[in-house]
Amino acid sequence: MAKLNFGGVEENVVTREEFPLSKAQEVLSKETVAVIGYGVQGPGQALNQKDNGINVIVGQRKNSKSWDKAVRDGFVPGETLFDIEEALEKGTIICYLLSDAAQIELWPTVKKHLTAGKALYFSHGFGITFNEQTGIVPPADVDVFLVAPKGSGTSLRRMFLEGRGLNSSFAIFQDATGKAWERVIALGIAVGSGYLFETDFKKEVFSDLTGERGTLMGCIQGIFAAQYEVLRSKGHTPSEAFNETVEELTQSLMPLVAENGMDWMYANCSTTAQRGALDWWKKFRDATKPVFEELYESVATGKESQRSIDLNSQPDYREKLDAELKELRDSEIWQAGKTVRGLRPENQTVEA
Numbered sequence: 001m002a003k004l005n006f007g008g009v010e011e012n013v014v015t016r017e018e019f020p021l022s023k024a025q026e027v028l029s030k031e032t033v034a035v036i037g038y039g040v041q042g043p044g045q046a047l048n049q050k051d052n053g054i055n056v057i058v059g060q061r062k063n064s065k066s067w068d069k070a071v072r073d074g075f076v077p078g079e080t081l082f083d084i085e086e087a088l089e090k091g092t093i094i095c096y097l098l099s100d101a102a103q104i105e106l107w108p109t110v111k112k113h114l115t116a117g118k119a120l121y122f123s124h125g126f127g128i129t130f131n132e133q134t135g136i137v138p139p140a141d142v143d144v145f146l147v148a149p150k151g152s153g154t155s156l157r158r159m160f161l162e163g164r165g166l167n168s169s170f171a172i173f174q175d176a177t178g179k180a181w182e183r184v185i186a187l188g189i190a191v192g193s194g195y196l197f198e199t200d201f202k203k204e205v206f207s208d209l210t211g212e213r214g215t216l217m218g219c220i221q222g223i224f225a226a227q228y229e230v231l232r233s234k235g236h237t238p239s240e241a242f243n244e245t246v247e248e249l250t251q252s253l254m255p256l257v258a259e260n261g262m263d264w265m266y267a268n269c270s271t272t273a274q275r276g277a278l279d280w281w282k283k284f285r286d287a288t289k290p291v292f293e294e295l296y297e298s299v300a301t302g303k304e305s306q307r308s309i310d311l312n313s314q315p316d317y318r319e320k321l322d323a324e325l326k327e328l329r330d331s332e333i334w335q336a337g338k339t340v341r342g343l344r345p346e347n348q349t350v351e352a
């Protein structure tokens with residue numbers, strides 16, 4: 001592993017130079033990688049592995065939309081696409097990419113097919129860390145590890161097609177064969193990771209649940225809503241409020257942060273903006289830090305995982321979820337956003 005300096009802290013990471021695709025192909029040459037589940041991560045990981053020359057098959061419920069999508073994506077029924085049980089039987093590495101809640105339901109079936117020497121692969125530490133809630137306890141004679149791409153499966157695939165890579169963490173929970181390290185790293189490279197950083201199952205799930213409830217999704221939606229509502233209540237138009245809250249951030253400023261960091265983005269704004277943003281960021285940090293502490297605690301005590309399991313197991317959960325998402329979609333801010341996106345020059349049809 002390469003030892004690199006991350007802001008003064010040394011970390012061991014795996015880069016693509018150090019562990020090239022050719023090495024991953026060699027390590028996985030005798031394996032059948034069975035990707036179980038074809039939702040969001042399933043397609044990204046299965047297609048990237050397929051394009052990277054790995055022997056990958058997909059296991060998915062027949063007569064489902066995801067089965068049809070797998071067929072459209074080039075997986076062939078009876079050759080590289082099977083129902084879940086058949087894929088579990090054929091796979092030497094089982095990539096368990098059902099939703100975290102569905103993993104609980106299917107676990108007895110998966111366990112049955114985990115014969116000695118196989119590997120069980122996750123993209124989340126959820127099932128293993130919260131095993132008192134999930135009942136997922138693998139047999140001792142299989143490897144158990146994870147590669148957790150730090151982003152959506154949609155981005156994993158898009159970035160792969162653009163010749164880029166999405167960073168992933170990796171962790172080994174159980175090394176029964178003595179080959180867990182090379183197997184997990186090979187898979188991490190094959191699914192299209194940028195670089196791989198080491199974690200453990202508990203840290204992965206604690207950070208991931210915090211991140212998605214926090215700055216990546218929950219918190220960002222919360223602060224968007226707060227600023228938008230204040231601007232609207234003070235008489236600003238939806239167009240002004242949306243541009244000043246979301247559009248400028250995603251289209252202009254975050255790409256600058258992605259390219260060269262926050263200080264560089266600051267340096268490319270006016271001295272007036274810099275002064276104000278330097279004055280105000282610590283107030284926002286101090287206002288939100290207690291909420292992040294509360295959130296982390298809720299994750300670490302198992303409250304968040306239990307809530308997710310309980311709600312997902314309700315028979316009408318899908319409809320309730322759709323209603324909540326519709327409320328978000330129908331809110332003024334995101335309806336205004338729809339109009340704004342439609343006005344981006346690249347989204348407008350050219351008139352004759």
Ligand SMILES: NC(=O)c1ccc[n+]([C@@H]2O[C@H](COP(=O)([O-])OP(=O)(O)OC[C@H]3O[C@@H](n4cnc5c(N)ncnc54)[C@H](O)[C@@H]3O)[C@@H](O)[C@H]2O)c1
Nearest residue numbers: 037038039040041042066097098099100102123124152153
């Ligand atoms: N969504 C992401 O981009 C993302 C990112 C990083 C990690 N992960 C992790 O990857 C794993 C897969 O997540 P996902 O978002 O791709 O899952 P998902 O919610 O998209 O579901 C995946 C598949 O599960 C199948 N499924 C659902 N219920 C089922 C059941 N009862 N029986 C059989 N099949 C069932 C669906 O048909 C679908 O093909 C999870 O552990 C998740 O935490 C996801």
Ligand SMILES: CC(C)(O)[C@@H](O)C(=O)O
Nearest residue numbers: 150151152153208212216
């Ligand atoms: C894409 C995310 C938010 O990073 C992932 O953690 C998920 O659960 O979908």
Ligand SMILES: [Mg+2]
Nearest residue numbers: 124208209212
């Ligand atoms: Mg997550």
Ligand SMILES: [Mg+2]
Nearest residue numbers: 150151208212
């Ligand atoms: Mg995540």
